[in-house]
Amino acid sequence: MIRVEVVLAWPERAASRLLELAEGATVADAIAAAAIEGSDACPAVALHGVVARGDQRLHDGDRVExxxxLLADPKDNRRRRAKAR
Structure with a gap:
């Protein structure tokens, strides 16, 4: 068995689930087991801050984020800040 954490954060709150999964479990397995509301609307996932694939195997102590x-296009935000100066 391995222990992993699945986390989803919003600006005003966060949801986290600690899970025990079988050896060989994948990122997709962890997301399904966590069943965090709103996880289906997340376009990407990361392991310890590094973008990961759903079929990537997990290790004990991993954190699935x-x-x-994105709410705003970073390029548009940069242009707005430059224009304001």
Missing amino acids: LLRP
Whole structure:
């Protein structure tokens, strides 16, 4: 058995689940087992801050981070800040 944490954060709150999964479990297995509300709307996932694939195998102590969609285009934000100067 391996222990992993699945996390989804919003600006005002966060949800976290500690799971015990079988050896050989994948990122997709952890997300399904965590069943965090809103996880289906997350376009990407990371392991310890590094973008990961759903079929990637997990190791004991891994932290699976569900990444929410961007609310604003970073390029547009940069242009707005430059224009304001």
